[in-house]
Amino acid sequence: MLILKKISEVRDWVRRKSSKGGQIGLVPTMGYLHEGHLSLARAARRENDFVIMSIFVNPLQFGANEDLDTYPRDLKRDSQLAAAAGVDAIFAPEVSEMYPYYPQLTTVNVTEITEVLCGAVRPGHFSGVATVVTKLFNIVQPDRAYFGQKDYQQCLVIKRMVADLNMPVEIKMVPIVREKDGLAMSSRNVYLSEEERRQALCLNEALRICRDLYDKGERSARKLLDAVQDRIRQEPLAAIDYAEICSAELLQEVDEIKENVVVALAVRIGSTRLIDNIVLEGDTGV
Ligand code: PAF
Numbered sequence: 001m002l003i004l005k006k007i008s009e010v011r012d013w014v015r016r017k018s019s020k021g022g023q024i025g026l027v028p029t030m031g032y033l034h035e036g037h038l039s040l041a042r043a044a045r046r047e048n049d050f051v052i053m054s055i056f057v058n059p060l061q062f063g064a065n066e067d068l069d070t071y072p073r074d075l076k077r078d079s080q081l082a083a084a085a086g087v088d089a090i091f092a093p094e095v096s097e098m099y100p101y102y103p104q105l106t107t108v109n110v111t112e113i114t115e116v117l118c119g120a121v122r123p124g125h126f127s128g129v130a131t132v133v134t135k136l137f138n139i140v141q142p143d144r145a146y147f148g149q150k151d152y153q154q155c156l157v158i159k160r161m162v163a164d165l166n167m168p169v170e171i172k173m174v175p176i177v178r179e180k181d182g183l184a185m186s187s188r189n190v191y192l193s194e195e196e197r198r199q200a201l202c203l204n205e206a207l208r209i210c211r212d213l214y215d216k217g218e219r220s221a222r223k224l225l226d227a228v229q230d231r232i233r234q235e236p237l238a239a240i241d242y243a244e245i246c247s248a249e250l251l252q253e254v255d256e257i258k259e260n261v262v263v264a265l266a267v268r269i270g271s272t273r274l275i276d277n278i279v280l281e282g283d284t285g286v
Contacts, residue, residue, distance in 0.1 A: 001079040002089040007139050010091050014140055022049035026142035028133060031055040032072040036177040036185040038085040040146040043174050045086030048144060053082050054091040054136050056098060061128030072190055098135060107131045110157045113251045117153050117264050121241055126157050133158055137169055144170045150184050152262055152277045184276045191272040199235040200269045203276040206231040210263050214280050219257045221245040232267055241266035248279055258282050
């Protein structure tokens with residue numbers, strides 16, 4: 001596996017590949033790869049001639065009391081997994097390579113859709129994400145970039161940034177990959193103790209209860225959310241950060257479900273914060 005540490009090496013690699021007319025897929029990650037990341041890599045492999053994965057734990061998107069220092073890292077293992085999923089090259093820069101002037105004076109800020117859900121409880125997070133993703137797009141200049149639906153709000157923010165700023169890249173959102181028992185895959189799952197891991201299943205179970213009620217005809221967001229919260233509150237180690245039903249494009253709260261919506265959860269299990277979501281298709285299909 002080709003591991004590129006310098007921006008200049010990535011630019012050379014991209015120049016060589018695109019001069020042969022090859023299309024480039026970018027899979028941005030923070031590493032410690034799991035099946036969710038690998039599904040992004042496989043989608044990129046199917047749809048592009050060359051695939052580059054970035055592995056960079058981006059300090060700009062972590063708050064002061066978050067897990068930047070303890071975030072799991074294992075480049076050797078990641079490079080083996082990425083190679084098996086069809087990745088051609090990894091871009092794994094040092095912080096000083098990505099941010100020679102830290103903090104940067106220039107950041108990218110998407111408004112409104114970053115002020116709700118995770119944005120409301122993690123100030124600055126999406127500015128950090130939008131900024132690093134813009135830098136990655138400028139460095140790699142990919143034809144397509146792949147993001148997981150688990151970070152639904154992140155996908156929307158990036159799609160909107162790309163549309164608003166006319167960035168020449170197609171954004172692909174790839175469905176959530178779950179463990180056999182339903183837990184959404186996340187690099188942060190390794191923080192969970194055995195008991196926390198068991199109680200963490202309440203996120204997926206709450207979303208399934210919500211979908212069942214919706215399929216049976218319930219359209220009141222309040223009633224659906226009551227059922228979601230009741231399920232999560234059965235677990236003594238679970239504390240809800242938010243449980244909301246919002247319009248699928250603009251993340252505005254809805255009372256009665258008519259259009260497509262996302263049911264979005266952030267729940268702390270012990271000290272680990274997990275997120276999960278489902279999209280419910282509205283009756284109008286809009
Ligand atoms: O989803 C992630 O892993 C990160 O937020 C991303 C998109 C790689 C930016 O650092």
